[in-house]
Amino acid sequence: MSMPFGYASPEQIMRDRAEYARKGIARGRSVVVMQYADGILFVAPNPSKALHKISEIYDRIGFAAVGRYNEFESLRLAGIRYADLNGYSFNRSDVTGRGLANLYAQHLGMIFTESIKALEVEIVVAEVGESPQEDQIYRLTFDGSVFDEQGMAVIGGQAEAVGGRLKEHYREALPLPRALDAALNALTEPGGERPPATQLEVAVLDRGREHRKFLRLTGPRLERLLAEAASEAPQPPAAEAPGTGASGDTGDTGDTGDEAPTAPDGDIDTGSGE
Amino acid sequence: MASQPAWMNSLFTYTGSPSFTEFLGAYAPDLLPTRAEALAAPVGDQIPHATTIVAATCAGGVVMAGDRRATSGNMISQRDMEKVFRADDYSCMGIAGTASTGIELARLFQVELEHYEKNEGRSLSTEGKAHRLATMIRGNLAMAMQGLVVVPLFAAYDADRDAGRIFSYDVGGGPYETQNFHSIGSGSIFARGALKKLYREGASPQDTVLACVNALYDAADDDSATGGPDVTRKIWPVVAVITADGFRRLPDDEVAEFVQSMLEVRMADPDGPTAPLR
Numbered sequence: 001m002s003m004p005f006g007y008a009s010p011e012q013i014m015r016d017r018a019e020y021a022r023k024g025i026a027r028g029r030s031v032v033v034m035q036y037a038d039g040i041l042f043v044a045p046n047p048s049k050a051l052h053k054i055s056e057i058y059d060r061i062g063f064a065a066v067g068r069y070n071e072f073e074s075l076r077l078a079g080i081r082y083a084d085l086n087g088y089s090f091n092r093s094d095v096t097g098r099g100l101a102n103l104y105a106q107h108l109g110m111i112f113t114e115s116i117k118a119l120e121v122e123i124v125v126a127e128v129g130e131s132p133q134e135d136q137i138y139r140l141t142f143d144g145s146v147f148d149e150q151g152m153a154v155i156g157g158q159a160e161a162v163g164g165r166l167k168e169h170y171r172e173a174l175p176l177p178r179a180l181d182a183a184l185n186a187l188t189e190p191g192g193e194r195p196p197a198t199q200l201e202v203a204v205l206d207r208g209r210e211h212r213k214f215l216r217l218t219g220p221r222l223e224r225l226l227a228e229a230a231s232e233a234p235q236p237p238a239a240e241a242p243g244t245g246a247s248g249d250t251g252d253t254g255d256t257g258d259e260a261p262t263a264p265d266g267d268i269d270t271g272s273g274e
Numbered sequence: 275m276a277s278q279p280a281w282m283n284s285l286f287t288y289t290g291s292p293s294f295t296e297f298l299g300a301y302a303p304d305l306l307p308t309r310a311e312a313l314a315a316p317v318g319d320q321i322p323h324a325t326t327i328v329a330a331t332c333a334g335g336v337v338m339a340g341d342r343r344a345t346s347g348n349m350i351s352q353r354d355m356e357k358v359f360r361a362d363d364y365s366c367m368g369i370a371g372t373a374s375t376g377i378e379l380a381r382l383f384q385v386e387l388e389h390y391e392k393n394e395g396r397s398l399s400t401e402g403k404a405h406r407l408a409t410m411i412r413g414n415l416a417m418a419m420q421g422l423v424v425v426p427l428f429a430a431y432d433a434d435r436d437a438g439r440i441f442s443y444d445v446g447g448g449p450y451e452t453q454n455f456h457s458i459g460s461g462s463i464f465a466r467g468a469l470k471k472l473y474r475e476g477a478s479p480q481d482t483v484l485a486c487v488n489a490l491y492d493a494a495d496d497d498s499a500t501g502g503p504d505v506t507r508k509i510w511p512v513v514a515v516i517t518a519d520g521f522r523r524l525p526d527d528e529v530a531e532f533v534q535s536m537l538e539v540r541m542a543d544p545d546g547p548t549a550p551l552r
Binding site for chain 1: 285286287288294297298301302305381382385388389392393395
């Protein structure tokens with residue numbers, strides 16, 4: 001039996017759509033979201049001061065995205081509307097990251113199955129809790145799948161490679177400079193140079209803050225933190241110029257050998273299905 | 275996208291202004307505090323009213339203070355009511371008039387400012403905030419005519435000027451920027467009279483707090499709807515100070531010290547400090 005002209009099987013359509021979305025998402029740079037001692041840290045290489053990849057949704061909820069700017073920007077605005085609406089009609093404490101992740105999942109999934117083109121985005125919804133155990137990091141892919149991440153998530157770009165490097169350096173409850181160091185290490189290719197403060201977008205959800213926990217780290221504050229991070233980077237005993245960034249990449253595991261890695265086991269699911 | 279539920283549609287595809295109130299009006303108008311239906315009978319006297327608020331600028335900022343009493347007619351309906359609200363990091367509002375409507379308006383105004391800030395990545399200008407509040411008050415005009423009058427007082431630290439600013443309103447909206455100090459509510463005449471004599475331009479925030487606490491005491495002295503400091507129950511006025519460091523509501527024990535030092539003077543001289551004649 002011959003197929004009618006122009007027929008494509010549903011499997012093929014889905015595969016093509018997914019392939020298209022994956023390609024778009026992998027084109028950009030990665031974004032790292034990870035827990036640190038006082039909350040959740042967001043790091044994104046981003047030369048733009050105006051077009052953010054990381055932003056605040058509500059008191060305890062932050063948002064990070066990669067992919068097409070116009071697409072994730074409309075998701076971000078929808079999230080803010082959802083959160084403000086719920087906070088206004090109920091109470092501020094009734095706005096949860098889980099609810100928001102579900103809303104996004106529903107929308108992404110629907111677009112994926114019903115539109116010609118899936119949204120070329122991958123997003124993270126992170127909520128900081130009263131204690132590290134209550135922190136939540138949700139990663140959502142273009143098809144609406146939700147992943148409840150433990151401790152850290154990497155989206156976009158070479159997510160798998162970055163995730164692998166991050167896992168090597170990730171420890172539970174790292175102080176902020178060291179967490180930033182780990183994130184930058186992961187975002188920098190071995191032997192590469194770390195991006196300067198002007199090329200970085202960094203924000204935290206700090207559980208110690210009042211009212212709104214989200215705080216963008218910019219300007220002198222970020223530079224101080226980066227300097228601290230560079231000085232805290234575990235250096236191999238052989239003297240090497242400080243600030244080369246990737247220097248700790250190889251000698252590091254030996255240096256901190258007494259500290260067993262506490263990163264969650266198993267492969268990091270980067271959403272780029274094999 | 276036919277199968278998409280309508281509510282979700284407008285969440286994701288709304289392309290209006292970054293104003294939360296406008297979004298709410300298009301999306302869930304029944305949640306707005308200002309409604310158009312006419313009441314069967316004016317209810318103004320039967321529901322609680324909030325009373326006196328004072329605000330005064332100080333060196334590098336502004337102070338706002340409010341008494342704690344709410345009244346319905348001749349009854350005291352609440353002794354520890356809060357009517358000075360943090361609007362955002364650098365501004366606050368106090369309300370006089372119908373308490374329920376005022377509280378709802380304050381809540382909406384808080385979300386409004388934050389919504390704009392998150393949408394646009396910057397805060398509204400001080401004038402922008404004052405104008406938004408005017409629009410909300412104007413929206414309540416129909417209810418005000420039925421007795422549900424609410425009038426706010428808005429105070430903010432303006433980073434561009436490095437100074438505090440005060441805006442007042444009437445039932446039709448506003449804003450009217452006022453210099454140095456202002457007061458609203460039933461005791462406002464007495465409070466403003468007191469502030470006129472006690473206000474010192476460029477005084478420290480501490481001195482200005484003391485002047486405001488004195489003004490509230492004078493208002494409570496002559497207006498039955500304004501509550502004085504309740505020494506036995508330890509209920510003190512709500513005092514907020516806004517400077518370059520942001521909004522700060524003074525904790526109770528700090529306000530208690532100001533009240534105590536004022537009461538000591540009043541024990542000797544019940545009418546309080548006097549202004550020099552020349």
